[in-house]
Amino acid sequence: MVNVVNGESFWWYITLQAPKGHEEVLASLAEASGCLGSEDTSRGENAQLQIYYRSSKDLGAWLERLSGLMDCWPEVSIRDMGRIENRPWHTEWMDAFPPLNVGNRLTVMAPWHSEGFSPSSGRIPLYIYPGSSFGTGYHESTQSVLSLLERAIRPGDVAADIGCGSAILSIAAVKLGASKVYARDLDPSVVDEALHNSRDLNDIPPEKIAVEVGDLLKGFDRKVDLLMANILFEPLCEMLPDVSKVLREGGRAIFSGMLIAEGEEFKKLFPSAGLKLVDEIHCGDWCGLWAEASS
Numbered sequence: 201m202v203n204v205v206n207g208e209s210f211w212w213y214i215t216l217q218a219p220k221g222h223e224e225v226l227a228s229l230a231e232a233s234g235c236l237g238s239e240d241t242s243r244g245e246n247a248q249l250q251i252y253y254r255s256s257k258d259l260g261a262w263l264e265r266l267s268g269l270m271d272c273w274p275e276v277s278i279r280d281m282g283r284i285e286n287r288p289w290h291t292e293w294m295d296a297f298p299p300l301n302v303g304n305r306l307t308v309m310a311p312w313h314s315e316g317f318s319p320s321s322g323r324i325p326l327y328i329y330p331g332s333s334f335g336t337g338y339h340e341s342t343q344s345v346l347s348l349l350e351r352a353i354r355p356g357d358v359a360a361d362i363g364c365g366s367a368i369l370s371i372a373a374v375k376l377g378a379s380k381v382y383a384r385d386l387d388p389s390v391v392d393e394a395l396h397n398s399r400d401l402n403d404i405p406p407e408k409i410a411v412e413v414g415d416l417l418k419g420f421d422r423k424v425d426l427l428m429a430n431i432l433f434e435p436l437c438e439m440l441p442d443v444s445k446v447l448r449e450g451g452r453a454i455f456s457g458m459l460i461a462e463g464e465e466f467k468k469l470f471p472s473a474g475l476k477l478v479d480e481i482h483c484g485d486w487c488g489l490w491a492e493a494s495s
């Protein structure tokens with residue numbers, strides 16, 4: 201159960217997941233990391249624990265502390281992270297996702313705010329139901345990919361969205377001109393939400409976004425013009441050597457889910473992966489990188 205901490209307008213959260221039977225391991229990791237409290241959010245085959253931290257420190261500092269403790273537990277992984285307003289979430293949560301302009305062309309919002317949206321703003325709306333999948337658009341790592349995507353995408357691009365969560369990046373790619381997106385995620389529970397967001401809330405024709413369960417680029421046998429991946433530093437490093445194999449000539453890749461210092465390390469790996477840096481962006485503590493296949 202979460203304690204109420206006076207004087208802090210929001211908390212950080214990090215969600216851990218592991219195979220069933222590891223509930224006590226997750227609880228011990230939470231306790232040892234200095235959290236405020238935690239909540240069991242287990243679903244399906246996985247044990248899942250949402251862990252709350254004080255906002256007086258950066259999320260990166262908590263993440264570093266928790267990741268250090270996780271080294272001994274390879275079965276445990278981070279599912280998602282973000283911030284939660286310190287207020288009665290269960291009654292006010294629908295107000296917590298007001299329209300938010302991202303980049304120069306996009307506005308993300310929960311579907312119940314669509315009536316207030318003005319098409320005359322010239323912005324493209326992305327309607328995302330704030331369910332349990334990561335990707336409402338309010339996280340700075342998502343925003344960094346969306347901002348780079350606006351500039352990196354070309355009409356008719358075939359794209360891949362690795363770690364799609366809510367499918368927000370796939371939806372944005374199609375609305376910005378992609379002809380097809382292959383979206384995949386390690387977590388099977390995101391598939392229904394990704395399809396609901398793309399088909400029901402954003403009217404994307406079913407053939408334009410395919411959602412599948414998959415681990416990074418393992419078994420991915422298509423060629424794409426654009427790859428988007430907002431995951432975390434470690435899985436991004438694991439995937440990087442495979443990226444240029446799935447990019448068509450002149451293909452582009454956008455990466456995020458890294459803190460700024462991690463981004464510095466990550467881009468040093470580009471030359472050996474057949475990529476060159478085109479641009480980078482910092483949103484809060486988070487870093488987005490746009491790379492291109494080197495010719």
Ligand SMILES: C[S@@+](CC[C@H](N)C(=O)[O-])C[C@H]1O[C@@H](n2cnc3c(N)ncnc32)[C@H](O)[C@@H]1O
Binds near residue numbers: 384386
């Ligand atoms: C930070 S969220 C990004 C969600 C969304 N793409 C966005 O930009 O907001 C990371 C997603 O990557 C997924 N993920 C984590 N490890 C993965 C892996 N090895 N292969 C595929 N997806 C993975 C998680 O389940 C989660 O949905």
